[in-house]
Amino acid sequence: xxxxxxxxxxxxxxxxxxxxxxxxxxxxxxxxxxxxxxxxxxxxxxxxxxxxxxxxxxxxxxxxxxxxxxxxxxxxxxxxxxxxxxxxxxxxxxxxxxxxxxxxxxxxxxxxxxxxxxxxxxxxxxxxxxxxxxxxxxxxxxxxxxxx
Amino acid sequence: xxxxxxxxxxxxxxxxxxxxxxxxxxxxxxxxxxxxxxxxxxxxxxxxxxxxxxxxxxxxxxxxxxxxxxxxxxxxxxxxxxxxxxxxxxxxxxxxxxxxxxxxxxxxxxxxxxxxxxxxxxxxxxxxxxxxxxxxxxxxxxxxxxxxxxxxxxxxxxxxxxxxxxxxxxxxxxxxxxxxxxxxxxxxxxxxxxxxxxxxxxxxxxxxxxxxxxxxxxxxxxxxxxxxxxxxxxxxxxxxxxxxxxxxxxxxxxxxxxxxxxxxxxxxxxxxxxxxxxxxxxxxxxxxxxxxxxxxxxxxxxxxxxxxxxxxxxxxxxxxxxxxxxxxxxxxxxxxxxxxxxxxxxxxxxxxxxxxxxxxxxxxxxxxxxxxxxxxxxxxxxxxxxxxxxxxxxxxxxxxxxxxxxxxxxxxxxxxxxxxxxxxxxxxxxxxxxxxxxxxxxxxxxxxxxxxxxxxxxxxxxxxxxxxxxxxxxxxxxxxxxxxxxxxxxxxxxxxxxxxxxxxxxxxxxxxxxxxxxxxxxxxxxxxxxxxxxx
Numbered sequence: 001x002x003x004x005x006x007x008x009x010x011x012x013x014x015x016x017x018x019x020x021x022x023x024x025x026x027x028x029x030x031x032x033x034x035x036x037x038x039x040x041x042x043x044x045x046x047x048x049x050x051x052x053x054x055x056x057x058x059x060x061x062x063x064x065x066x067x068x069x070x071x072x073x074x075x076x077x078x079x080x081x082x083x084x085x086x087x088x089x090x091x092x093x094x095x096x097x098x099x100x101x102x103x104x105x106x107x108x109x110x111x112x113x114x115x116x117x118x119x120x121x122x123x124x125x126x127x128x129x130x131x132x133x134x135x136x137x138x139x140x141x142x143x144x145x146x147x148x
Numbered sequence: 149x150x151x152x153x154x155x156x157x158x159x160x161x162x163x164x165x166x167x168x169x170x171x172x173x174x175x176x177x178x179x180x181x182x183x184x185x186x187x188x189x190x191x192x193x194x195x196x197x198x199x200x201x202x203x204x205x206x207x208x209x210x211x212x213x214x215x216x217x218x219x220x221x222x223x224x225x226x227x228x229x230x231x232x233x234x235x236x237x238x239x240x241x242x243x244x245x246x247x248x249x250x251x252x253x254x255x256x257x258x259x260x261x262x263x264x265x266x267x268x269x270x271x272x273x274x275x276x277x278x279x280x281x282x283x284x285x286x287x288x289x290x291x292x293x294x295x296x297x298x299x300x301x302x303x304x305x306x307x308x309x310x311x312x313x314x315x316x317x318x319x320x321x322x323x324x325x326x327x328x329x330x331x332x333x334x335x336x337x338x339x340x341x342x343x344x345x346x347x348x349x350x351x352x353x354x355x356x357x358x359x360x361x362x363x364x365x366x367x368x369x370x371x372x373x374x375x376x377x378x379x380x381x382x383x384x385x386x387x388x389x390x391x392x393x394x395x396x397x398x399x400x401x402x403x404x405x406x407x408x409x410x411x412x413x414x415x416x417x418x419x420x421x422x423x424x425x426x427x428x429x430x431x432x433x434x435x436x437x438x439x440x441x442x443x444x445x446x447x448x449x450x451x452x453x454x455x456x457x458x459x460x461x462x463x464x465x466x467x468x469x470x471x472x473x474x475x476x477x478x479x480x481x482x483x484x485x486x487x488x489x490x491x492x493x494x495x496x497x498x499x500x501x502x503x504x505x506x507x508x509x510x511x512x513x514x515x516x517x518x519x520x521x522x523x524x525x526x527x528x529x530x531x532x533x534x535x536x537x538x539x540x541x542x543x544x545x546x547x548x549x550x551x552x553x554x555x556x557x558x559x560x561x562x563x564x565x566x567x568x569x570x571x572x573x574x575x576x577x578x579x580x581x582x583x584x585x586x587x588x589x590x591x592x593x594x595x596x597x598x599x600x601x602x603x604x605x606x607x608x609x610x611x612x613x614x615x616x617x618x619x620x621x622x623x624x625x626x627x628x629x630x631x632x633x634x635x636x637x638x639x640x641x642x643x644x645x646x647x648x649x650x651x652x653x654x655x656x657x658x659x660x661x662x663x664x665x666x667x668x669x670x671x672x673x674x675x676x677x678x679x680x681x682x683x
Binding site: 037038039040041043044046047049050052053058061062065069072073076077080081083084085087088089091094095100101102103105106109110112113116117119120121123124127131134137138141 | 218221222224225226228229231232233235236237240248252255256257260355358359361362377379380381382385390391392394395397398402422425426428429432433436439440663665666667668669672673674675676
């Protein structure tokens, strides 16, 4: 259950306001902890965690995430580090001018931006499938999300 | 008063009025938080971009590219690709679990007191490194703006630094989401304008522009005129260790972002994981476009005004403002300087407050006084004192380093500390059931210590200077460096992971392992995060 959090700053309270309740427990206040500071023990009665963890749908969600995230993470790390490695250890290749005076090193560096954008787009597509799976899990638990 | 200074003051004033108005409009009542909760993905994305693009990006990268060509562009690449780590690994689990800071994630299933204390120390260290860079940038900027008055760099760093800290400590916090949005839009439009001016200078011909980059003439250290292809790698990172240094830099850049306190915080301001995801994507589009434009800023400065001119007029960090001055006159120079200054102010405000409050709350009250305030207002006092101390340390180190220290490089060191100390424990705590309190404390401790010690014995601190080098440009320790790389990441990040791993193996913590299921379910479904609003 979401807890009620006191949000009116008290006089003399310097706790930063950065768009959310606070980034730490309000300074100099003895109010209840904000939700994000609760530990697992203090916040255990929201759901039957073991039951959710044992659901087939939940396991499928984890498998589906892993199948996408692990290979893609490995790919982007390898693709990214190929740049400093090749620049550092194969300078002759990377200094080859391929487009007028523009060398391979610059084009490879530029390609990193587009590859990053493409990966982000692929991730968003994959993640919408996970959103669907999550909705099914929550629906099965009888939990409705606001606005859904 | 010169035109540029007048324009600078007018723009700073306008920025402050807008931010004050935005902060007023959106705060002071519970409606503020409700609105904050409904912040859209794209809005939060712009705010993330605003938080991220500090003086390092605008002043620093342009400077490194202007002085060392291609190698500087590597910073741009790394700082964008970093967002894939954030997007794929950290953002959604954190938002789903309803966690706000690294300390929250760690304290969730581990023993809260020790991990909060260590997390506070690490946050403080990362923030201090970050602050040093902002102070150097601000000092150099003000020296340049007031150069007719004969103000020295040292005086301006002290003056600007003290003003900033006083403003932050007594004036409160303006780094709200809206402020960051306004700042990001200003920064993006300023950069776009400057890029178009650079292209315009070359008749909007990429061919002409790149031809000029391939033949940059400058005076080298020995006083000889040389012509150099600035697209060629290796001008900063030279053999024998250059290649390793470049990889080390890359590690810090792409793994550091996911451990930065002020970036993680942003994912808590959105309603759900889906919006967190959307905001990372928006941020990636903006940040990526910005970093591609550093090509025009940096190489434009190298070719149009040249590094000799920049070196004589304020040093590497002033490349972008000087370029603006050369291309579009004093007013535009004032405008660009104001954007840079506003950027620095916003970042300093955010960092100072988050570091000092987390120290006061997580370290002082929890550890030293076991969770109780001795008297009312003590935490607030401790936070203020901490802010002053951090500010003073940053000012002092900024003076020692001098205006020639490149701010992008300095911020990269903050990233190395974040990547070495914070990332290992965040990743382990999210993905490793066995992970425990000992592991968290050991990981944070090892990562912090390793990165700082390696920086202290690196060539940035230890180098034998020829007698011609004088003043602030001289290195602190006149001896051969023990660690040959500028960037510690390649060694300190594995050490951080190793520390967390070995620490964990030292003991078992059944309670932490038992609670992993709860975290796993939360991180993957968002169940129980307060926006889920069941029933």
